[in-house]
Amino acid sequence: MIEKRDHGGGIDAAIVAHGGDRAGWLDLSTGINPVPYPMPALPHDAWTALPDEAAFARLYALARRFWNVPDDAAILGAAGASAIIAALPRVIPTGEVCIPGPTYNEHGAAFAAAGWHLGQDPSHALVAVHPNNPDGHIWQVSDLDAAYTIIDESFCDIIPDQSLIHLAARPGTVVLKSFGKFWGLAGLRLGFAIGDPVIIAKLRDLLGPWQVSGPALAIGAEALSDPAWADETRIRLADDTTRIDRLMTQTGAALVGGTSLFRLYQVDDATALQTRLARGHVWSRTFPYAPDWLRLGLPAPDRWAQLEAAL
Incomplete structure (x- = not known):
């Protein structure tokens, strides 16, 4: 039996433990923008026809322009960045991969499932989550010189000036993008692999x-x-980040890091604080490897009072 990986979410279990219904819960356990991109009107054939090459070509052209993708880099869309993460270890020559952590644990699980050795030597393959989840670490180009480099930029659209997308033109490099975080459309299941045309093919x-x-x-x-x-979204998220930091530090929490989509705090007892917040139907993220770390996403504009009351 495969062990279930630790993630945010789990509102269903929280409801069983603490009551209420999903609509009444404030889920701050993930780093998803609480004000998602507004749904446009969709053409009828978006639902009824198989996706055609013209639709893919339009999406890729817009992605290339939005992210300033190098001309020599290829683009591939998929049903979420997680689908790409699961597949990548199977299209790169197997060896030892270095995944500095703590970080998003699906990368390690995917490489292990494909028969890779998870180690500390970054010369063959390196996974860099940029900015890192959960501490927000920003990677430098000088640290990314592996033969095969995966740069997970699922949270990087909040800081486009820090993007390493220009490295997507290097052989052996793949940059990942996600629509679930910055655009707040996790249920859409849309992600991108951008990089070495051989790997993308x-x-x-x-x-x-x-x-x-x-x-x-x-x-x-x-x-x-x-x-x-x-x-406009980047400005709002930055303002809300300042607000939640002020709120949490007033309770005695210390800021460890994060991004403007999630914040990581050091507290005396993360499990106890998670339970306290849950009594007010606010769900947070704890980490089995760091009992004093608590991560919070941002509330929607009309839900701040619920977090304040729970604290």
């Missing part, structure tokens, strides 16, 4: 045709063609 063969749904293609294209929404 192997990914395409492994994932098969129609790997992105028609609605996801249409919504993703609309979002990527709306840079004004992205700019």
Whole structure:
């Protein structure tokens, strides 16, 4: 039996333990933008027809422009960045991979499942979550010189000036992008692999045709063609980050790090604080390897009072 990996979420279990219903719970256990990109009107054939090459080409052209993708880098969409994470170890020559942590644990699980050795030597393969989850660490180009380098930028759209997308033109390099975080559309299941055309071609063969749904293609294209929404969202998230930091430090928590989509705090007893918040139907994230770490996402604009009351 495969051991279940530790993630945010788990509202169903929280409801069983502490009552209430899903609508009444404030889920701050994930780093998802609480004000998602507004749903555009979708053409009828987005639901009824198989996704065609024109829809993929439009999405990729907009992605290339939005992220300033190098001309020599290839792009592939998939049903969420997690699908790419699971597939990547199977299209890169097997060896030892270095995944500095603590970090998002799906990377290590995917490489282990594909028969890789998880070690400390970064010369063959390196996974860099940029910025890192959960502490927000920013990677430098000088640290990324492995033969095969995976740069997970699932949270990087909040700081586009720090993106390492220009490295996507290097042989052996793949940059990951996610629509679930910054755009707040986790249920859409849309992610991108951008990088070495040889690796991207192997990914395409492994994932098969129609790997992105028609609605996801249409919504993703609309979002990527709306840079004004992205700019306004970054300003709001930065303001809300300041607000939650002030609120938490007033309770005695110390800021460890994070991004403007999630904040990581050091507290006396994270499990006890999680339980206290849960009594007010606010769900947070704890970490089995750090009993004094608590991570919080940002509340929606009309839900701050619930967090304040729970604290």
